[in-house]
Amino acid sequence: MASLISREWYTIAIFGMVVVASILPIGGAPGEVFSVATNLAIALLFFLHGARLSRDVVIAGMIHWRLHLFVLVTTFVVFPILGLIVLAVPNLMTPALATGILFLCVLPSTVQSSIAFTSIAEGNVPAAICSASASNILGMFLTPLLVGLLFHTQGSGGFSLGALEGILLQLLAPFILGQVLQPYLGRWLGRHKTLTQVVDRGSILMVVYGAFSEAVIEGLWHKLSAQDLVAVVVIDIVLLVVVLCFTFYVSGWFGFNRADRITITFCGSKKSLASGAPMANVIFAGQDVGSIVLPLMIFHQIQLMACAVLARRFASSAKAPAAPETAKSV
Numbered sequence: 001m002a003s004l005i006s007r008e009w010y011t012i013a014i015f016g017m018v019v020v021a022s023i024l025p026i027g028g029a030p031g032e033v034f035s036v037a038t039n040l041a042i043a044l045l046f047f048l049h050g051a052r053l054s055r056d057v058v059i060a061g062m063i064h065w066r067l068h069l070f071v072l073v074t075t076f077v078v079f080p081i082l083g084l085i086v087l088a089v090p091n092l093m094t095p096a097l098a099t100g101i102l103f104l105c106v107l108p109s110t111v112q113s114s115i116a117f118t119s120i121a122e123g124n125v126p127a128a129i130c131s132a133s134a135s136n137i138l139g140m141f142l143t144p145l146l147v148g149l150l151f152h153t154q155g156s157g158g159f160s161l162g163a164l165e166g167i168l169l170q171l172l173a174p175f176i177l178g179q180v181l182q183p184y185l186g187r188w189l190g191r192h193k194t195l196t197q198v199v200d201r202g203s204i205l206m207v208v209y210g211a212f213s214e215a216v217i218e219g220l221w222h223k224l225s226a227q228d229l230v231a232v233v234v235i236d237i238v239l240l241v242v243v244l245c246f247t248f249y250v251s252g253w254f255g256f257n258r259a260d261r262i263t264i265t266f267c268g269s270k271k272s273l274a275s276g277a278p279m280a281n282v283i284f285a286g287q288d289v290g291s292i293v294l295p296l297m298i299f300h301q302i303q304l305m306a307c308a309v310l311a312r313r314f315a316s317s318a319k320a321p322a323a324p325e326t327a328k329s330v
Helices: 002-007 009-023 028-052 055-062 065-087 095-105 112-120 125-151 161-191 193-217 226-253 258-269 273-283 289-319 324-329
Strands: none
Touching: 009 193, 009 289, 028 112, 028 125, 028 161, 028 193, 065 095, 065 125, 065 226, 065 258, 095 125, 095 226, 095 273, 095 289, 112 125, 112 193, 112 258, 112 289, 125 258, 125 273, 161 193, 193 289, 226 258, 226 289, 258 289, 273 289
């Protein structure tokens, strides 16, 4: 039992954050302080990534256009098609929840958790930074466009300068600063990998607790019946499993190596609550925004917990000895 806890402590901690947030959600002034602390932790994470990665590796990640195209197609083409298939099933859920499922499918990928999980799993971190950031920025245009095409909705979410500023200041600026200081800090960080690992895992735990706290405060457990909840959870799980399998196995068929497949898997399977919630308030103004956003809120928690397990498995398999044939296939 002790060895199991020792191996799976991170997964247990993820579930623990959900339980704690359900019982003791943080909000109000303490929630604002915690949000600032979380943002600082994420900024530190990107700084450490920038300081640890060599310039050649970063440039290689930026020009990996096949990987970025695969992620974007998964996010803005494959996901919406799956959403339309779900909506084709009659009487599956209420109209507002059905709208929420399709809205979830047209959202961009997350940035922070995609990169953190890629790092934990020992994937291609520079490519993950470029791919997840590109998805989030392009999503400011593509998500309102897809909503207009698929929902015939009046109005648009438009381009959010605030969101762009957040990406530049919180993620890109620390990474660039780390790159500037990489010649001075790179070797030291290479000898102290535990520091980056602690920041990786710690930032994810903070994101989970903060996001779930906000969902609980917004009345997550009071907005829908047990039947509705089961339907949304099952659909969210099926969507995630299908996309995880698609990204990992199809990317293998296209000849991507193991590190790139891990990056594609984590960047292509995520949906951003941070982008989705404010977009929903604008695009669906005057409608039942709470119910529309609910599938995204639940999907967000499921993806964090599921990808935490996957990242742990990928990291373990990377350290385990493998036969040459197995290594080639992955």
